[in-house]
Amino acid sequence: MVSEKMYELGSKRSVIRELFEFGKKRAEEVGAENVYDFSIGNPNVPAPEAVKKAILEILEEENPVDIHSYTSAQGDLKVRNTLAEDINKRFGTKFDGNNLYMTVGAAASIHICFSALADKGDEFITFAPYFPEYRCFVEAAGGKLVVVPAKIQDFQIDFGEFEKRLNEKTKAVIVNTPNNPSGVVYTEETIIKLTEILKAKSKEYNHPIYLISDEPYREIAYDVEVPYLTKYYDNTFVCYSYSKSLSLPGERIGYIVVPSEMEEAKKVYAAVCGAGRALGYVCAPSLFQKVVAKCIGVTADIEIYKKNRDLLYDGLIKLGYKCVKPEGAFYLFPEALEEDACAFSEKAKKYDLLLVPGDDFGCPSHVRISYCVTTEQILRALPIFKKLKEEYDK
Amino acid sequence: MVSEKMYELGSKRSVIRELFEFGKKRAEEVGAENVYDFSIGNPNVPAPEAVKKAILEILEEENPVDIHSYTSAQGDLKVRNTLAEDINKRFGTKFDGNNLYMTVGAAASIHICFSALADKGDEFITFAPYFPEYRCFVEAAGGKLVVVPAKIQDFQIDFGEFEKRLNEKTKAVIVNTPNNPSGVVYTEETIIKLTEILKAKSKEYNHPIYLISDEPYREIAYDVEVPYLTKYYDNTFVCYSYSKSLSLPGERIGYIVVPSEMEEAKKVYAAVCGAGRALGYVCAPSLFQKVVAKCIGVTADIEIYKKNRDLLYDGLIKLGYKCVKPEGAFYLFPEALEEDACAFSEKAKKYDLLLVPGDDFGCPSHVRISYCVTTEQILRALPIFKKLKEEYDK
Known part of the structure; x- marks a missing residue:
């Protein structure tokens, strides 16, 4: 039944x-x-206290109808512009609000990317140890999850095993750094090698292999730089969430970045909008869109x-x-x-x-x-x- | 690509x-x-002011970690119990929190029901005029939307046209009353006739035909009672949202009711949980779960x-x-x-x-x-x- x-x-x-x-x-x-x-x-x-302060300010100062109303499906443009500006300042990128799509948290971010990309039978590669829900989302999107075994010495990437699994059907590669469950951050060396392989294989197969960077833990890193992946590889989606950085896991707020440098970026962005729509995401929670824009530079x-x-x-x-x-x-x-x-x-x-x-x-x-x-x-x-x-x- | x-x-x-x-x-x-x-x-x-008051109370009084933390995937049990109690008081039903599943708004509610039910090729019947996104969600779930033409004299149901479209593949029927776009409320007479047909046909085909009641406009009705459908038909899902009743469209908060009277209710509820998971819904926004529980009996x-x-x-x-x-x-x-x-x-x-x-x-x-x-x-x-x-x- x-x-x-x-x-x-x-x-x-x-x-x-x-x-x-x-x-x-x-x-x-x-x-x-x-x-x-x-x-x-x-x-x-x-x-952080800044979250409470932001909520109180919004409730006091903004037009009462606007506070809780629908934003556009991709999120409030003012909010997206503010977040893009902050990313640019921190990582030297050149995004604007039109590169961002606000999401109902990290699970929505990655699932929307999988759905935007997947045609039936497409393969998505990830590296063990990996977040178990990837399998559920990739399969729901009609794709197949392919897992590269863990390199247990340091939990970087076993490139030999990775290359064995790349083929014509590979649509995208998912990385999660800092990683759940290993806590490991991919080194710049790992990222450079990974993206070099992706560039070569995209050329060989004559279609882009996308890189999906699932990074809810970006802000939780100790004494190391977490490389910003769009700077190494144009065809990168950045999937971000405020669950950990602002300790707001239940509020379901995050975003996807589709850089302008991506091949056919406008078409890809439209597919992201379509996938969000097909999954039933109307807009990201409106009050918390405004809250995160007021908490730039703050973390728990x-x-x-x-x-x-x-x-x-x-x-x-x-x-x-x-x-x-x-x-x-x-x-x-x-x-x-x-x-x-x-x-x-x-x-x-x-x-x-x-x-x-x-x-x-x-x-x-x-x-x-x-x-x-x-x-x-x-x-x-x-x-x-x-x-x-x-x-x-x- | x-x-x-x-x-x-x-x-x-x-x-x-x-x-x-x-x-x-x-x-x-x-x-x-x-x-x-x-x-x-x-x-x-x-x-309404009660929303602002509820937010301020929660921020002042509750444990700061709990306010924004994950609830269980189906929503905070205390919240669900409170909402169930209110529904019982108003409509004479006998729900408890375990009959409710909190959702990220109305679109999530109906899409989760479609996905929980649909096997490939299943048909979902609705009545014109109908909300256009039904088609998008039913198709994403692997089903087919079948539309009964409008009865333009009064926008009730043309039962002749309806019966022509029922068949072995009919998995569920979707109603939206009060209706977008006609504003019409189905009379009790319409509901009784509809549910009698569903009972007879379920028996004939030897499987339940579910009724999905999409009712974000329940509270916006003038001088008429909007019949509560689980009282007429056991195999009814109620899909509710606070978007209109509390003017919170952007906050994405609602719920699904799976009554205990439904055939294999526990299995159906588990499928609802599974569909929510597969679509990437981790939990409904946590602050607003608590807010709606504090706004019982209030509308805009x-x-x-x-x-x-x-x-x-x-x-x-x-x-x-x-x-x-x-x-x-x-x-x-x-x-x-x-x-x-x-x-x-x-x-x-x-x-x-x-x-x-x-x-x-x-x-x-x-x-x-x-x-x-x-x-x-x-x-x-x-x-x-x-x-x-x-x-x-x-």
Whole structure:
């Protein structure tokens, strides 16, 4: 009666969600102070005061009908111009409002790009470890997700494996840097090599292979520059969201950049508008369009994440865990202490230590630790990580 | 390179949008006081004060991290319980929060229902005049939209034409009452006859034919009851939005009701969750979920629309126009003064009077007049409607 595919998508509980629910149950049973929940990637830092100030200003100063009315489908032009100007100032690009399309958050941004591009059978390549919803969106758009195995030494790109998977049907390549779940930022060297291959292969196949940069974690990077990809490759979509940078995950606000340098940029932009329309996106939430334009240059307090990263990374390394040092986002992605990360996660669970096995991220030898938690939880958890390690060392 | 279908959807400008842009241009040339723009269905009444009050209370009183954080994908359970309770009180239903799924507005609500239900080739029936985006969403979901011609005497349902179009492939029937563009509310008699046919045909075909009630205009009804459809037919989805009732079109907030009485209700609800996920909807905007729960029983000032309806309807009838009296929404849908509504609309445009031809609504003999405008504009426009009528009477 209903679509079996949608039923399956809606009834299969994610491992992350199961762990999270388990954690809540255990907190009731043994007390929250005895549970170490690192399952969910939900910012634990509040939105900056500037957000509240912006909302209050808008409510006081703007025309009451305009505040909550429809903007154009692609978003308020004044807002888009303001955001474009800020990007230009920061990254030396040359965008204006007409290069931006406001979206209902990061999931909408990437899904709209997939739908704008996909003809039936088109292939979209991504690199493990990767965000599991890519598969769901690519398939809903009629495409096929192709995964390049992880280069677990440093979570940069295994170019040999990548080139093996490129072919005539490759429509686009998706990167996520800083990465969920590894926290790794692609180096400029990686980006240059990647885009050189894309240029050569686009020429060989006589059609552009697009690059989709999924970057909700751009602002959460420690002591490194995150290269701005349109500067390396013309056919790049930038998919941005304010979920993490302003701690507004529930407000669903972000944007797509379609640079003018892209081949047939106007046609591509129209396809983005069409995909947004086909998916039922009428416009991005109007109050928060205006809010983000008033919060230029502001982020939530990112120092907390850095402090957590240092504490947890240093602690785990000292205990003998193996982990690539993350330079961004709020995840650590260490190797499991046995081959099967699911079994390892189950063992950790016995200590009420909740770690997400890497299977859904395409990297079943590792576990994800979300450190967007209180520093106090990390301090409490380190002795538990120690116990767990000792169990394996026996 | 891009998807041709998405390019077409994104590049074809709607007639409504063209008229609206023409109106703005003309306002610059001849002065806004000489332009009579009835093209756009955008509420011109501000959100009620209760909305602002709710936002301020939430910002002052709630935990700063919770305000903007992800809710569960189906929406905050406390919010859903509050809304369910209000529906029960008003309509004698027996819902709880688990029957509701919060959505990113009306377009999301109906698209999610189509996607949750559609298998390839399934037919979805609607009645002219109908909201043009139905076609776009049904086709994106893999279904086919089947249109029952309008019963232009009263814009109720032509049951003979309806029954001709029912068949084994019919998955669902979509109604929109109060209706955009006719403003007509289906009578209880219409609803009873419709649901009796659906019951008989579901039995005959041995599978449920679902009823999807698209009702963003429920609260905008004058002196009539709008029947609550789950009370007449178990297999009914209710798709609601706060765009019109609270004048929040840009905030994208609404819900779907899946009643427990529906066959395999739990499976259907899971398919709704799956469809939301597949379309890239992570959760409905979190601040406005909380806002609508605080605005129970409140609407924007609907009296203004009623005053406009009376003035314009009485005025046009007196001038000799033919029009079914609308009992809801904020549209009038009179017969064009010549057979071809497009030609009629063009003639009206010469007077800077902007009326939308009914072609896209599946009713090419009529024009839509959106009276969500100032009363002053209606007073200014009546002499122009008179001139236009006189031109045809010559």
